[in-house]
Amino acid sequence: RRLxxxxxxxxxxxxxxxxQEARETKEGxxxxxxxxxxxxxxxxxSDVKFADLGLVIIxxxxxxxxxxxxxxxxxxxxxxxxWMSATPIPRTLAAGLAGFRDLSVIATPPVHRLPVVTxxxxxxxxxxxxGLLREQRRHGQSFLxxxxxxxxxxxxxxxxxxxxxxxxxxxxxxxxxxEIDDRMMSFVEGEADVLLATNIVESGLDIPxxxxxxxxxxxxxxxxxxxxxxxxxxxxxxxxxxx
Numbered sequence: 352r353r354l355x356x357x358x359x360x361x362x363x364x365x366x367x368x369x370x371q372e373a374r375e376t377k378e379g380x381x382x383x384x385x386x387x388x389x390x391x392x393x394x395x396x397s398d399v400k401f402a403d404l405g406l407v408i409i410x411x412x413x414x415x416x417x418x419x420x421x422x423x424x425x426x427x428x429x430x431x432x433x434w435m436s437a438t439p440i441p442r443t444l445a446a447g448l449a450g451f452r453d454l455s456v457i458a459t460p461p462v463h464r465l466p467v468v469t470x471x472x473x474x475x476x477x478x479x480x481x482g483l484l485r486e487q488r489r490h491g492q493s494f495l496x497x498x499x500x501x502x503x504x505x506x507x508x509x510x511x512x513x514x515x516x517x518x519x520x521x522x523x524x525x526x527x528x529x530e531i532d533d534r535m536m537s538f539v540e541g542e543a544d545v546l547l548a549t550n551i552v553e554s555g556l557d558i559p560x561x562x563x564x565x566x567x568x569x570x571x572x573x574x575x576x577x578x579x580x581x582x583x584x585x586x587x588x589x590x591x592x593x594x
Contacts, residue, residue, distance in 0.1 A: 559587030
């Protein structure tokens with residue numbers, strides 16, 4: 352808990368905090384002394400009570416299921432709800448087009464932002480390496496995405512055999528947290544040409560130098576995941592490519 356820029360007390364509620372912090376946050380919400388809380392779906396727990404909830408903002412809507420959405424929408428009878436996502440969600444779009452929900456679209460890209468060139472091609476070592484080397488030659492970085500952890504090591508061997516000069520860092524969710532941070536920072540700081548990873552990278556990364564992404568076996572990903580993965584590139588003024 353801390354004071355925000357306007358002097359409003361802000362709290363946190365998720366599995367990452369201690370039991371004591373969680374109790375203090377829940378008590379502040381129940382009494383109304385805590386005005387803003389940032390958390391996961393833990394906010395929809397049966398033991399969480401709000402003194403006067405007026406606004407619920409849910410980011411990354413595509414990560415929530417229908418049951419979770421219903422719980423979050425029902426936190427307070429008269430509260431306003433704002434759902435946010437950079438991913439087209441068929442159910443939400445249908446509700447908006449049918450008039451059940453107000454829909455607002457930000458269609459204007461940031462200044463100097465170029466559309467990502469998206470290509471679908473048969474999976475081959477030659478196609479993968481060609482895309483990665485093309486990005487290296489223009490002094491950029493690439494993401495190479497596989498659907499499963501067990502796919503990473505064989506893919507690493509394949510790419511290194513065809514392009515030994517590429518510097519590659521591997522990343523997946525079963526690594527220790529410190530090692531994930533170290534490997535990610537080495538990529539962010541430009542120490543590697545390629546980040547070989549699972550879809551752990553699909554949200555929250557903003558690396559302007561990374562402007563090529565190769566997604567292997569895309570049929571094993573959901574549409575929202577593919578959209579998020581493509582959004583990892585083209586975040587600067589450089590033309591980006593998604594294969």
